[in-house]
Amino acid sequence: MSSANPIAKDMQVLDALLRENVAPHLQSSISDLRILNLACGQCDEAETLVKFGQAEAQGEVRLIGADIRIREILQARERHAKLPAEFLLEDATKLGAHKQIEADFNMVLLRHQNFWHGPDLWKKIFEQGLEKTGDDGLLVITSYYDQEHQLALAALKELGAELIETKHNLQARKLRKPGKFVDKHIAVLRRK
Numbered sequence: 158m159s160s161a162n163p164i165a166k167d168m169q170v171l172d173a174l175l176r177e178n179v180a181p182h183l184q185s186s187i188s189d190l191r192i193l194n195l196a197c198g199q200c201d202e203a204e205t206l207v208k209f210g211q212a213e214a215q216g217e218v219r220l221i222g223a224d225i226r227i228r229e230i231l232q233a234r235e236r237h238a239k240l241p242a243e244f245l246l247e248d249a250t251k252l253g254a255h256k257q258i259e260a261d262f263n264m265v266l267l268r269h270q271n272f273w274h275g276p277d278l279w280k281k282i283f284e285q286g287l288e289k290t291g292d293d294g295l296l297v298i299t300s301y302y303d304q305e306h307q308l309a310l311a312a313l314k315e316l317g318a319e320l321i322e323t324k325h326n327l328q329a330r331k332l333r334k335p336g337k338f339v340d341k342h343i344a345v346l347r348r349k
């Protein structure tokens with residue numbers, strides 16, 4: 158798939174994925190909706206997430222992004238200053254009892270989880286993500302690669318997550334590395 162502005166097109170595709178695969182599993186009649194985006198990088202998807210939330214919630218939407226890299230967090234803060242969002246410099250393996258990151262998110266997203274680069278580290282991030290989903294909350298992952306997606310799902314199941322659905326995104330944009338695509342897979346899970 159080619160486009161003059163590939164990220165804008167990626168966001169349209171992500172928006173459709175969220176509406177088709179995540180929205181049907183969100184708790185019905187949500188008043189205020191909270192989204193936690195762990196390992197968010199510079200959070201290209203911030204506006205897409207906020208608009209998705211606004212379409213699903215009756216009240217306010219709040220997005221919290223967290224990443225361990227300061228440069229990405231500063232970029233996210235600058236780029237998305239007008240959104241109802243905050244971006245925190247955090248090690249997502251150690252969120253613990255962080256005040257702004259209570260355990261009641263309607264949706265916790267890990268976009269382009271990086272399980273291959275450190276299975277032990279990513280298991281800890283997954284564990285923290287699951288802990289931060291509210292009782293009816295969802296954990297959503299997307300993956301660049303087929304095999305990495307399967308490995309992440311296996312790790313999440315071992316951590317006690319229930320797979321609600323997983324979808325191969327046929328509209329995903331191909332990247333340079335063989336087999337790597339933007340949001341190639343999306344999966345929706347919840348705590349058992």
Ligand SMILES: C[S@@+](CC[C@H](N)C(=O)[O-])C[C@H]1O[C@@H](n2cnc3c(N)ncnc32)[C@H](O)[C@@H]1O
Binds near residue numbers: 201223271
């Ligand atoms: C493949 S990138 C994905 C970034 C973004 N979600 C996206 O889709 O473009 C993986 C991200 O994980 C972040 N990361 C790695 N270890 C982390 C940790 N312990 N806590 C928080 N973020 C971490 C990296 O800084 C990086 O931004």
